[in-house]
């Protein structure tokens with residue numbers, strides 16, 4: 336296609352630009368483009384400029400049906416018509432293209448794919464034919480204003496959870512941060528570095544008194560620091576440790592017992608054919624959700640792998656705690672304490688001490704009039720977010736990605752315009 340194709344120009348959809356040629360090079364479309372502008376005024380003095388040749392710049396635009404697009408823009412150079420003007424030459428500009436190697440709309444779309452759709456920066460960078468840092472810069476430039484403009488509004492039920500940002504490696508310790516969630520809407524409110532009382536109080540104090548007085552329920556990870564922060568900053572809120580966190584504690588103890596018994600009986604870490612290793616996921620699943628076959632497998636695994644019934648005891652302890660929520664009564668909790676006391680399983684005894692220490696906030700859950708569903712919704716967000724921002728090392732990028740995905744409204748006019756005007760994106 337070598338002519339000034341109106342069809343190709345319409346497909347490009349960049350006002351004022353025409354496509355001169357279009358060619359497939361390996362995995363990319365190359366589009367030779369120029370603008371229709373044939374007059375220009377000098378930006379300094381306004382005198383009509385004289386053509387001064389062309390220069391070529393290469394920029395990336397929206398992919399076409401999944402294929403990266405390189406625009407080869409034959410940019411006009413101009414010379415000021417006034418010989419006395421200090422501005423001698425200049426090249427043409429377009430509002431559709433700002434600094435850098437991407438068109439404006441490509442930057443907006445990169446940000447949307449990473450933010451709203453949750454794709455990795457690397458995969459979106461590949462789709463647009465740019466490097467990781469160009470794509471991340473687009474996410475930042477376009478996304479930060481969205482994040483800064485978001486309004487938190489009033490929050491009645493606040494979730495405060497520890498979040499592992501980056502696992503420990505040979506040269507670093509595990510990096511934690513704290514996420515704050517509106518438990519009613521499931522919206523991520525913010526992510527702050529660290530998991531101390533200070534992390535939470537600083538954030539709450541920045542929100543102001545009206546916000547703090549509006550919070551009626553605060554559901555936290557059972558950390559002393561979080562509890563201190565809530566009591567100091569949200570005097571009217573009921574402090575609770577919600578069901579999800581209690582069950583998580585119990586499952587943690589259960590996993591610890593399973594790994595220890597595995598080591599003590601077989602002398603090595605779990606392998607594929609080891610009886611306990613084979614049932615590790617069935618152990619932590621809700622017992623009532625097991626099929627008959629899975630229940631039989633679980634029983635067999637315990638029969639062959641758990642000679643002193645220690646894993647079994649930890650399993651029952653976890654199920655007693657779950658029963659407390661299923662029946663909304665205290666009785667299973669007392670059964671849990673009794674079981675822990677006579678079990679002789681150190682991990683279960685430790686779990687019971689933790690539960691006893693947090694008993695008031697745990698039982699307060701039943702006074703908040705909230706359901707388990709809220710707690711599970713908050714957890715689903717956590718899990719989803721963990722996948723999305725996996726591996727990001729820079730806290731600001733990490734926070735931005737999480738907030739773009741779960742903290743901002745994406746129905747902005749800009750995005751609607753991009754999608755509406757560009758049939759290529761829909762295809």
Ligand SMILES: [Zn+2]
Pocket residue numbers: 377378379380381382415416417420421422
């Ligand atoms: Zn001039």
